[in-house]
Amino acid sequence: MNLAMVEELIQALTLANDSEKVRAIVFQGEGENFCAGGDIKDMAQAQKRHQQGEADAYYHFNRRFGQLLSLAEQSPKVVIALVDGYALGGGFGLVCVCDYVIATKSAYFALPETSLGLPPAQIAPFVVKRLGLTTTRELALLAGAFKGEKAYAINLVNTLTEDQEQARLDLDDKLKQLKRCAPGATAITKSLLLNPDNLPQEALLDLAAQQFSGQFTKANAEANPEALEGTKAFMEKRPPAWMESAPAIEQEPV
Known part of the structure; x- marks a missing residue:
């Protein structure tokens, strides 16, 4: 390398x-x-x-x-x-x-x-x-x-x-x-696990609560908030939107 x-x-x-x-x-x-x-x-x-x-x-x-x-x-x-x-x-x-x-x-x-x-x-x-x-x-x-x-x-x-x-x-x-996992929730989860800012526990839990709330309220231009979409899809027994729109698996080198 x-x-x-x-x-x-x-x-x-x-x-x-x-x-x-x-x-x-x-x-x-x-x-x-x-x-x-x-x-x-x-x-x-x-x-x-x-x-x-x-x-x-x-x-x-x-x-x-x-x-x-x-x-x-x-x-x-x-x-x-x-x-x-x-x-x-x-x-x-x-x-x-x-x-x-x-x-x-x-x-x-x-x-x-x-x-x-x-x-x-x-x-x-x-x-x-x-x-x-x-x-x-x-x-x-x-x-x-x-x-x-x-x-x-x-x-x-x-x-x-x-x-x-x-x-x-x-x-x-x-x-x-x-593909089953919501991209926004996945990114938040990874950040919480890594805690890159080395926040103390209570501050990290406060941040986690804010991010949890945001999953119900924040939407991008093409989709409902992930938590609302995920729970709705579960109740309706259908795949969530992020799974249906997920790209095909590719293994081309960058």
């Missing part, structure tokens, strides 16, 4: 986050691997820029990836990873910010940074949030590595499959399941 790819992913995520038509974002590697981590050649370019007088070349190279991770983690959309092959370093971090992870048994996860003389600088906070401090200490300090079955055992992975074909079928099932 080089800086150009990071910039493209940030652009794609920004467009997806702002689009009412997008219900989910899926990360999947092209070919046999998910992501082998940061591009060593790009690091060499950062060294060259630093030697030419660009004092913050290394900082920008590293920090921009952290901004990508934050953008993905805080996306109002449901973010899913389908992992096969290597998910190393930055690829591991990208997995950690996803809402749902499907992986094959042959998927290989690792944090090799310290074995390369580097800290997992932008990745570490997200791994701690996903796996807890004790597990992260072992992985990060000892450059740990493991395959899909252990990833499932430590709750990094939600669904474990035999191969990519089964993983794609499971992905289709999850995307169909997601």
